[in-house]
Amino acid sequence: MIQRVALVAVLVVMAIAAPSDPYGAPHGYNQLMPYQFSYGVKDDYAGTDFGQTEESDGKAVKGSYTVQLPDGRKQTVNYVADHYNGFQADVSYYGEAQYPHQYGPPVTFRPIYKPQPSYH
Template sequence: MCLKIVILVALVVAVTADHHAFSSQHVHKHDGHHEVVSHGHGHHHDYYTHPKYHFEYKIEDHHTGDHKSQHEERDGDLVKGYYELKEPDGHIRHVHYHADKHSGFHADVKHSTHHVYHHHH
């Protein structure tokens, strides 16, 4: 048992020694009231819950350069969200999107870069 604890502590130290990474997530589902849907003959009914949720996550790993985040929410047929990620060339991709059953999926994509200024004495 003591050997297992020593091995576990050694693994935790080895993994965290060189990595300074951050990851988080949040998911929230709203359970609403059931609605009755009639199909054709009136003898059959389906019961379903109005779809409603929101979630978000974020990853920042300075060792691998993996940086991304997303937030999305849905209320019935409307879905909207946002995500961003750091691309290999250093640009940040920002995407705002929304979708519904009438107009389909739409996304607005923008790129930005972080400028590094060097000050010489």
């Protein structure tokens, strides 16, 4: 009988001590912290040109990113996001879209090596 009472007491203490949300974030982790980052990639040989900048004060996020589109234009997106107004973006384009009248031959995959049979 004493063993049963002790077991129930241990189970009650464990239930009280257990966190209410075991999968939630650790204490103090939900606080948002200010941050700032940026990156950019520009490769004239491959035609790659894109980048992003973003900063946050812990309550709102604002930033912009740019990307070179296949038609020759550059797209810039400036955005602001917070918990009250949501995500708001302003999209703009720079340059004139270019559409060629003739296209070159299709690009085909050519292996660098020729596979050799393993039997003779």
